[in-house]
Every structure is written in structure tokens, then in C-alpha cells.
Amino acid sequence: MRQARNLFVERYRRRTPESRRIYGEARRHLPGGVPGNAGYRPPYPLYVERAAGPFLWDVDGNRYIDSLIGGGPHILGHSPPAVMDAVAEQIRSGTSTIAPPATALVLARQIQKHMPHMEMMRFVHTGSEAVHMSMRVARAFTGRAKVGKFEGNFHGGYDNLLVSGTSFGGAEERPLSLPEGAGIPRSVLADTVVLPFNNTDATVALIERHASELAAVVVEAVGGTWLGGIVADQGFLEALREVTARHGILLIFDEVITGFRVALGGSAEVTGITPDLTALAKTIGGGFPLGAFGGRRDIMDQVVTPRRGPDDDRLTIFQSGTFQSNLVSLTAGLAMLSELEKPGVLDRLNDHGDQVREGMEKIGANLGLPIRAVGQGSIFGVYFADEPPRTIRDIADSDRELAATFYLGLLAHGVYITPYHLGFTNAAQGRSEIDELLDICHSVLATIGEG
Ligand SMILES: Cc1ncc(COP(=O)(O)O)c(C=O)c1O
CATH class of the missing domain: 3.40.640.10 (Type I PLP-dependent aspartate aminotransferase-like (Major domain))
Incomplete structure (x- = not known):
């Protein structure tokens, strides 16, 4: 796992030199270099240039599938x-x-x-x-x-x-x-x-x-x-x-x-x-x-x-x-x-959530990892545990180190998500973004499985 973490950190640094540069300055003016804690990511935060639909782009021009989607408000994607x-x-x-x-x-x-x-x-x-x-x-x-x-x-x-x-x-x-x-x-x-x-x-x-x-x-x-x-x-x-x-x-x-x-x-x-x-x-x-x-x-x-x-x-x-x-x-x-309120919008959104949860559990089964996907509708959470967690104490007992490495890996491969467990689907996503998200999850977890 340490090897995978080092690989992800290295990849993140390679892709995001401008974010690193901005962080160097920003941390002198903004505690942690961020306007609020939720934007903080070790080793340094990702600075965003623009967001549209299901994506955001960082200041180095990298595109991300935005699975945090502003913490929830952009249910139709960015700037509908x-x-x-x-x-x-x-x-x-x-x-x-x-x-x-x-x-x-x-x-x-x-x-x-x-x-x-x-x-x-x-x-x-x-x-x-x-x-x-x-x-x-x-x-x-x-x-x-x-x-x-x-x-x-x-x-x-x-x-x-x-x-x-x-x-x-x-x-x-x-x-x-x-x-x-x-x-x-x-x-x-x-x-x-x-x-x-x-x-x-x-x-x-x-x-x-x-x-x-x-x-x-x-x-x-x-x-x-x-x-x-x-x-x-x-x-x-x-x-x-x-x-x-x-x-x-x-x-x-x-x-x-x-x-x-x-x-x-x-x-x-x-x-x-x-x-x-x-x-x-x-x-x-x-x-x-x-x-x-x-x-x-x-x-x-x-x-x-x-x-x-x-x-x-x-x-x-x-x-x-x-x-x-x-x-x-x-x-x-x-x-x-x-x-x-338009017909089908919420259904599509909720279907996407089901696809992510089912897809994650399948990836876990394929790779032999204890992945438990929870949530409802377009809200999903991914945990590494034998049983789906029911309380904050269960979350604390789940494999937090594996989770932290997974979420860092996602960031380094073009998925913006919280560094803990919560994610959202949004109505601007199509099947191709869900497939891309699951493919990235699969390759990140396969890398973790290698060491
Ligand atoms: C369930 C819940 N209640 C309250 C809040 C606080 O909302 P805000 O960040 O808009 O103050 C949040 C924010 O994430 C939340 O998830």
C-alpha cells in the first residue's frame, strides 16, 4: 500500500505543478492555503480554474469527474x-x-x-x-x-x-x-x-x-x-x-x-x-x-x-x-x-447512484477487496470493511488507511471527491462518465492491490 500511495503522490505532483505553486503562496495568506477546510487535500490542495456540467478543470488544465459537485448543491452539474x-x-x-x-x-x-x-x-x-x-x-x-x-x-x-x-x-x-x-x-x-x-x-x-x-x-x-x-x-x-x-x-x-x-x-x-x-x-x-x-x-x-x-x-x-x-x-x-421536476431527471440521477454502488461492489469482488458501498439515490459512500457500516464507530473500525490511499489515487487519476467517503452523482453525468469513474476506481484499486 505504501508503494501505491507514493505512486499516487508522485503522479499528483507531476500533474499539478501550478496548484503546488499557488499553494506555496496561498498558505501564507489563507490557513492551509484554502478558503475553507473542505478544500484542503494533502499533500496540497487542487486549485480550480473552471467547472462545467459534470467536470471541473484545475489550473494545470487537467479535467476531473467531479464526484463532490460543490458538496451537493450542483445536482444538475455545474452551471446548468x-x-x-x-x-x-x-x-x-x-x-x-x-x-x-x-x-x-x-x-x-x-x-x-x-x-x-x-x-x-x-x-x-x-x-x-x-x-x-x-x-x-x-x-x-x-x-x-x-x-x-x-x-x-x-x-x-x-x-x-x-x-x-x-x-x-x-x-x-x-x-x-x-x-x-x-x-x-x-x-x-x-x-x-x-x-x-x-x-x-x-x-x-x-x-x-x-x-x-x-x-x-x-x-x-x-x-x-x-x-x-x-x-x-x-x-x-x-x-x-x-x-x-x-x-x-x-x-x-x-x-x-x-x-x-x-x-x-x-x-x-x-x-x-x-x-x-x-x-x-x-x-x-x-x-x-x-x-x-x-x-x-x-x-x-x-x-x-x-x-x-x-x-x-x-x-x-x-x-x-x-x-x-x-x-x-x-x-x-x-x-x-x-x-x-421534469420527468425522469431524479430517476436518472438515482440510477447513476445505483450504478456506482453496484459497480464498486463488483470491483471489490473482482479484486478480492472488502468494498462496501452504501447510500441512497445519488448519495454514495465507499468503505473498506467486512460489513456495511451503520455508525461513525463502524467507520472508525473500517480500513481508513486503505480509504485514504484510494481517495488520493482517485484525485491523482482525475476524480475529484472528498478525502473520506462521501460522493454524489449528478444529472449532467451520462453512462460514459459513470463508466469512466468506475474504470478509474478499478485501476486505482488494482494499483493498491499490487503494493
Ligand atoms: C446535513 C448537513 N447539514 C448542514 C450542513 C451545513 O450546510 P452549510 O455548509 O451550507 O452551512 C451540511 C453541509 O454539508 C450538511 O451536510
Whole structure:
């Protein structure tokens, strides 16, 4: 394996001298040489010149099959013409206002058409903000302070939920609340009840123990960033719905990745489970920054609708922002959803996901490697383990060194993907890109098998 890793590093360096040069300068101005951690890759990041459809090109002119696709938003591939045309027209008529544009209502209705449980919603700019605001709504509505989150679930970059992701500990049935990185206050840890993903009995027991303090429980029905592609059991989600409803705890679906991706109605449609609140982002911005949070009318109206006058004694939350009426993102989101609604688009995308998962398992069987491909629809995760992982602890027990070498090999051979497990297919891909992706995976793994 060491030999394969050295070969991949050497190949990467040979193909990317301009990226190496830029990194030399960039790391003096940008920590790690990158605008955000997700772009960091050892031995140095790849700097991108342009992206179009299913591909991106680096500053040395190399073309990559983009299996990360911006972290999820570019579900139709980069810069889809229908979305770009709508945006080009919009920017001539304003980019943002505080005065509310009718476009917000049009998009809200379009979202609600597919997610009827989004009875009322507000738009924000990121998934982190959407989840954060959902929690604030839940705390305001219930008057309770704590929020339950699952070990290994990722909900964005804000303090409250930056807990027990890849950092975990304690007994499996009673996970500890641990900070994900430095700078997370202790007070936040104390307000977060960490629950064991995909473990129904222990989850129900913990929720019952903390029931009177819990405002909400938030969950990813398909793990993304940290639980790359691990799907929550249907029975586990049903039990979660039941126990939260029984105790007046709000259930928040974090559909930042799954919304409009696993189905137009997201995980709520796939599972048939209705959450109280939902956080959306990525796809709904059509490639531009946009998030949304919302759900039950009684909750949203009670704590988000502004007070109507001195006689209105509701306790409402603060929810506002300079770019709250971002016409560019709203317009792009509308155009994107209209494209996704066209017959066959999501089916094709999901078929591609099936082809990648099946193809990867076949490659594993051919090469005698324990490859387990997980995921749902266009979300896929590839692991080196005897059994498909179900939790972050299983991921930690899988062969991480082999995975790291594999992902480095992909980068060196023209596939852009996370350095861990998560990947996406997109609607701009055809069978030839899927075949090319699988061929590259095969040759990278064959090289690893040689030493
Ligand atoms: C499930 C989930 N929730 C929240 C977020 C945070 O979204 P953003 O990066 O837009 O803040 C992400 C980002 O990857 C995510 O995958």
C-alpha cells in the first residue's frame, strides 16, 4: 500500500505543478492555503480554474469527474443553462432587497408542493444557519434548553451541533458530548444530548431520560459529511418520531443534503415520516447560497411571525439578515426546482447512484477487496470493511488507511471527491462518465492491490 500511495503522490505532483505553486503562496495568506477546510487535500490542495456540467478543470488544465459537485448543491452539474439563464436575467433587475420580493412566496409554494409539511418557512443562506434557526424555533416554542443530536451526524459549522461527529467516546449506548475541534464552549456541550445513531433502544431510553429538558432532536435520515451515505433504519426513524411526539419534543429533519435529492420531497417522502421542522439548503439554491427552515404552521406562526403590536404577547425569535431577500439565490432555486421536476431527471440521477454502488461492489469482488458501498439515490459512500457500516464507530473500525490511499489515487487519476467517503452523482453525468469513474476506481484499486 505504501508503494501505491507514493505512486499516487508522485503522479499528483507531476500533474499539478501550478496548484503546488499557488499553494506555496496561498498558505501564507489563507490557513492551509484554502478558503475553507473542505478544500484542503494533502499533500496540497487542487486549485480550480473552471467547472462545467459534470467536470471541473484545475489550473494545470487537467479535467476531473467531479464526484463532490460543490458538496451537493450542483445536482444538475455545474452551471446548468436553465439556471444560469434565469440568474443572468435576474441580476439586471436587482440582486437583493430588504423589501420582500414576491419570488420568496413563489419558491415557498414550490417547496411546499413537494414538502407539504413545510407549511411556513423562512429563507436563510446556508445549511448551518437553517439548522441553527430550527433549533432556536424549537427552544422558543417548547421553552426547553437542550437539543438531541446523533453521534456522527453533521449539521454544519455552528457551535451548538459541532459535537460528537468524528470525535466520539463513551459507551456506545450512552455517547459522550464531545467538542468537534477547538473553540466549542462547554456550555454548548452541556446543552447537547448525544444519541447513538441507528440504535433504537438506546436512543429511546436516552430521550425518555432527558424528555423534560429536550426542545428538539435533529437527525440526518441519510448521513452526509461524516456518516457518508449511511442510511438510518426505517424502524429507528419511526421510533424516533414516536418517542419525540409522545414527549412534545420537536423532530427536526436536517434535509440539507437529502432535500430534493433522494426524492423531490426528500427523506420525509422516502420514509413517510413527517418531521415538525425541516432544514434545507444546497439544492434549493440552484448553485447559489440559500437555505430554508420551517415546518408546522402552529410552531412557526407562534414564534417566528413578528409581533403585530403591543397587545401581541407572544415570545418571538429574532430572525433576520441583510441578504434575507437574495433575489439571485431565490431565482436560481426556483429555476433549479423547475428542472428537477421534469420527468425522469431524479430517476436518472438515482440510477447513476445505483450504478456506482453496484459497480464498486463488483470491483471489490473482482479484486478480492472488502468494498462496501452504501447510500441512497445519488448519495454514495465507499468503505473498506467486512460489513456495511451503520455508525461513525463502524467507520472508525473500517480500513481508513486503505480509504485514504484510494481517495488520493482517485484525485491523482482525475476524480475529484472528498478525502473520506462521501460522493454524489449528478444529472449532467451520462453512462460514459459513470463508466469512466468506475474504470478509474478499478485501476486505482488494482494499483493498491499490487503494493
Ligand atoms: C446535513 C448537513 N447539514 C448542514 C450542513 C451545513 O450546510 P452549510 O455548509 O451550507 O452551512 C451540511 C453541509 O454539508 C450538511 O451536510
